[in-house]
Amino acid sequence: MATTTQSQPKPALSFPRSIFAAVSPHPFLQAHLTASTPAKAPLRANGRTAQEFRVPGVNTGSLTHCNGSAVVRLGNTSVVCGVRAEILKAEDAQGGGSDYTPTAEGDDDPERDTVEIGNLRLLVPNVELSTGSTPQHIPGSAPSTSAQTLITRIRSLLLSTHLLRLADLLIQYAPPAIDPDDPDAEPEKQVKAYWVLYIDIFFISIDGNAFDAAWLSALAALKDVRIPHAFWDEELETILCSDNPADARSLTLRGLPIPATFAVFEGRRDWDEEGEGEEINWVLSDPDAFEESVCRESVCVVVDCSAGRGSKGKKGPKDAVLRRIEKSAQRERVSFEHVGRPDTSGCWMIRSSARAVDLEIGALIES
Amino acid sequence: MAVNLDRRRINAPSGGTLAPVFARTVKEPGYLQSLRPSRTRGPNEPRQIFLQTGIVPSASGSAYLEIPSASSPSKSTLIPPTSSLKIAASVQGPKPLPRSASFSPSLLLTTTVKFAPFATRHRRGYIRDSTERDLGVHVETALRGVMIGERWPKSGVEVVVTVLEGDENGWWGDVEGNGTGNGGGWGLLNVLAGCITVASAAIVDAGIDCVDMVSGGVAAIIRNPEAKDAKEKVMRILDPCPAEHQEIVAACAVGYLASRDEITEIWVKGDVGTDPDGLIEGATHAAVGSLSVLKEVLLEALEAKFQTQSADANGGLKRKQQDVQMTG
Numbered sequence: 060m061a062t063t064t065q066s067q068p069k070p071a072l073s074f075p076r077s078i079f080a081a082v083s084p085h086p087f088l089q090a091h092l093t094a095s096t097p098a099k100a101p102l103r104a105n106g107r108t109a110q111e112f113r114v115p116g117v118n119t120g121s122l123t124h125c126n127g128s129a130v131v132r133l134g135n136t137s138v139v140c141g142v143r144a145e146i147l148k149a150e151d152a153q154g155g156g157s158d159y160t161p162t163a164e165g166d167d168d169p170e171r172d173t174v175e176i177g178n179l180r181l182l183v184p185n186v187e188l189s190t191g192s193t194p195q196h197i198p199g200s201a202p203s204t205s206a207q208t209l210i211t212r213i214r215s216l217l218l219s220t221h222l223l224r225l226a227d228l229l230i231q232y233a234p235p236a237i238d239p240d241d242p243d244a245e246p247e248k249q250v251k252a253y254w255v256l257y258i259d260i261f262f263i264s265i266d267g268n269a270f271d272a273a274w275l276s277a278l279a280a281l282k283d284v285r286i287p288h289a290f291w292d293e294e295l296e297t298i299l300c301s302d303n304p305a306d307a308r309s310l311t312l313r314g315l316p317i318p319a320t321f322a323v324f325e326g327r328r329d330w331d332e333e334g335e336g337e338e339i340n341w342v343l344s345d346p347d348a349f350e351e352s353v354c355r356e357s358v359c360v361v362v363d364c365s366a367g368r369g370s371k372g373k374k375g376p377k378d379a380v381l382r383r384i385e386k387s388a389q390r391e392r393v394s395f396e397h398v399g400r401p402d403t404s405g406c407w408m409i410r411s412s413a414r415a416v417d418l419e420i421g422a423l424i425e426s
Numbered sequence: 427m428a429v430n431l432d433r434r435r436i437n438a439p440s441g442g443t444l445a446p447v448f449a450r451t452v453k454e455p456g457y458l459q460s461l462r463p464s465r466t467r468g469p470n471e472p473r474q475i476f477l478q479t480g481i482v483p484s485a486s487g488s489a490y491l492e493i494p495s496a497s498s499p500s501k502s503t504l505i506p507p508t509s510s511l512k513i514a515a516s517v518q519g520p521k522p523l524p525r526s527a528s529f530s531p532s533l534l535l536t537t538t539v540k541f542a543p544f545a546t547r548h549r550r551g552y553i554r555d556s557t558e559r560d561l562g563v564h565v566e567t568a569l570r571g572v573m574i575g576e577r578w579p580k581s582g583v584e585v586v587v588t589v590l591e592g593d594e595n596g597w598w599g600d601v602e603g604n605g606t607g608n609g610g611g612w613g614l615l616n617v618l619a620g621c622i623t624v625a626s627a628a629i630v631d632a633g634i635d636c637v638d639m640v641s642g643g644v645a646a647i648i649r650n651p652e653a654k655d656a657k658e659k660v661m662r663i664l665d666p667c668p669a670e671h672q673e674i675v676a677a678c679a680v681g682y683l684a685s686r687d688e689i690t691e692i693w694v695k696g697d698v699g700t701d702p703d704g705l706i707e708g709a710t711h712a713a714v715g716s717l718s719v720l721k722e723v724l725l726e727a728l729e730a731k732f733q734t735q736s737a738d739a740n741g742g743l744k745r746k747q748q749d750v751q752m753t754g
Binding site: 144148 | 553
């Protein structure tokens, strides 16, 4: 059904590529994936091999009114993310209100931090797809299900990776020691307010793999964030900030979780052949919009390779910590079935995503 | 500050949040004034424009416009002195109207303008407000007469403009200090002119037939109480940056067809005085300035397109061998 052309007679009817792709997208992609010359691995329709990721480009700090911002390009997918910090007064805070405060730097409890950040809603990520980025999302209407899914996935990943520290988001006040008898007594610090981080992700253009691009932009923007030094002013009884850039600090993130998305392309047997043969499937890294429209299932693996930074100096697949695996539930089958046996393909995916991570970390550091 | 709850998005804490207030601006009266930016350009010198087409491959046409901030970000303070202008536009269509729609003999144009939440000094919401709807109508007026709509009966085209960063209505110190400012809304005129220019570029990029290329321009009359010369007390400037002027008396934004000498959209604000024509003429001059950039960018994009096409034609033989075909 699909071969390279040289040896065969010219077919009676032939279409240009674009029409072939539009008329029968599934065979079009399968034809690409099965056509292999001995010298070269089969290429996808976009010219990449099945395992190849697009090289991301990251630019940070381009927006004026944000504490941190990033523009991420993943091929033709481009995203702008702006992080803005605003102050939530402690008396206005709802939901949380527990008196837990991380005291010293050494005393670090990621779980408690995350619960508190979640309860107080100190992270407000949002995604906007209706910017003319694709023909599917019409502006002026409420966020579509895919936009809502994207928002929820990003929020849950932000929380489950324990990326942010509560200590970074507290505005504390140490009242002067009143007790004249014991001047050495450390006055107890009060939490006067919290920083709320608004993470707004705007898609300029979507060409597949929206989640990776959105997360990467959020991560790069969070790394770029400079929060001004804020303090409680007794005289005015309000929170004031210092506008001196030297006083501002950046966030200390826990790790550097990087996602890699794979689409599962289910091959079909020849149309004339009868009977159930074994299906041939491909796992395509970093799918573009065309591939996403053809594939019914996708898997997202989030790995963190930053742990090995201290020990060996070089990050690699060996240091990878698997943070999360997500699978789209578009068909009712057990996950991993199409990917093959978990032991081989699971490893393959982690290795493969580590390759993506290398690319993405490189881009982040360059920015 | 309990805004209507949006269940489809992640909402801010219900207690409401406040933008940070910087200590020195509150405590040292002189410090605030020392941050005030001022215009360094000549009165008839517009700001530089960066324009690019084809940024959204899945759209039929798209463009991105940026007018960088004139004052470089200062190293000594975290407060940005002025804003820059960053606008993206994309055109979807022309595509057939849904079957349920009534017959339309010409192309139906829908224009949407949306500010990003981080576009201005005060955070904006996700739901479109009246300003955005108003701007959308203005841009639509500017574009409608330009397209030759009769060539696409029963079809619709959607122009989506996203303002990633907008010009401010005035210097933030004035706006926040007095509360009143001087009428306000001056920045919107700049945003409108930018929207017109970038939407026009996107429409040409989409290959929709137009009678001419429309471009936007702004002029303003400012009062400068410190000027010694009486002539300079009230003067007309092109492409005003509202943050750089203490008092704007009047301003005007136009959508202008240069080769036909026609105005498709006009928005005048403030007290124009005895010479409204002078102000409008100034705005058209500014529009001609952005048109020259527009033309150059579109020519470059066209040249690049033809170059890749000829390269494809040359490399076509090699490409054919890599192509795969479906037979039988």
